[in-house]
Structure formats: structure tokens, C-alpha cells
Amino acid sequence: MSERSDLLSDRQRATLRTAIDRIVPQPEGRAPVNALALLLAKIADDGSDGHRHHQLPGLRACYERGLDAIEEEAKARHGTSFHLLDGSQADLLLSAIERGDVCSNAWGDLPPAIFWGWRLLPDIVSSYYAHPSAWSAMGFGGPASPRGYVRIEGDRRDPWEAVEADDGTLIPAARQNKHVG
Numbered sequence: 001m002s003e004r005s006d007l008l009s010d011r012q013r014a015t016l017r018t019a020i021d022r023i024v025p026q027p028e029g030r031a032p033v034n035a036l037a038l039l040l041a042k043i044a045d046d047g048s049d050g051h052r053h054h055q056l057p058g059l060r061a062c063y064e065r066g067l068d069a070i071e072e073e074a075k076a077r078h079g080t081s082f083h084l085l086d087g088s089q090a091d092l093l094l095s096a097i098e099r100g101d102v103c104s105n106a107w108g109d110l111p112p113a114i115f116w117g118w119r120l121l122p123d124i125v126s127s128y129y130a131h132p133s134a135w136s137a138m139g140f141g142g143p144a145s146p147r148g149y150v151r152i153e154g155d156r157r158d159p160w161e162a163v164e165a166d167d168g169t170l171i172p173a174a175r176q177n178k179h180v181g
Helices: 010-023 035-045 059-078 087-099 112-128 132-137
Strands: none
Touching: 010 035, 010 059, 010 087, 010 112, 035 059, 035 112, 059 087, 059 112, 087 112
């Protein structure tokens, strides 16, 4: 999935990309997760998760205002754009937003802690972990469909599932399950 360039301004996308990079790591040795593209697709739909905090505007407006406010917060605290901050400065700024400890007037009536906890953090995490590369990084082989689970008893693995050896390395599931056919 490619990143949409018709959503948000270049600066807003850079701010969002930096927030994503600070909140969720890219898996080592695996294909990168383009959480930005997944989140931009969600913003493009401008739909609903079925619930919304009463103090937050709709999805797209919430992101436009929140990302602008993060940018202005970075400028107020550090004199530069959020995407140009070093990692520790960006982390401290995001922590301040999480606590609602902001100094920029750009937040207006958008509560920073609620934007963080109800919109930014959950959307970034859910976009990131919706990608199969993130699933693999945490050892999840993906959904069972269409094949379904075969061995549903305790202490049994399906043929495609790996098992850890005593030293922490993975043993191919086919070798572990060879005796069950």
C-alpha cells in the first residue's frame, strides 16, 4: 500500500510519520511496516470506529488539528519542526502531550491528552499491528483461515506453527510435528 499524498499537508504527514517512528519500532530483519500508509487510508475514509470521545472532532479534522498542534508545540518548545527533533526531544514532547502538559495555543479546544489516548496512540498501534510483518515479528503466524486450525488440543501445534527450542531458537514446525503426520 502506498502513502496517499492527497491527504494532509506535507508537514502534517511528516509530523505523523515521526510520531509513528517514535511510537512503534520497525521489526528487525523483516519487511518494514508502512503504518503511515495504513493510517492515511483510515483518515481518507473519514469514518468512525463506532465511538468517538465527545471532545474530539471527526477523524480527519481531528488529525489535521492535532498534527498542526504537535508541530506548533515543537516550535514553541524547541524552535523547530517536530520531524526535525532528535529522538529524545520527540519522546519528551509526546510524553508531555500524553499528560496534557502543553504550552502552545494551537491546541485550542482540542484536549491533547484525549487526542493522544483516544486517537493518535490507538490508531498508530492498530495500523502498525494490522500488518503481517508486525505479526511475524511477534511470532503470530496470522489468522487460521482459510485452512483452519487442525490440532486444537492442548500442547499441540499445527504443521505451519513453529516451536521454540530450549536455547530460544525456532524449530521448524514440520520437524516438531513429524510424528503426528
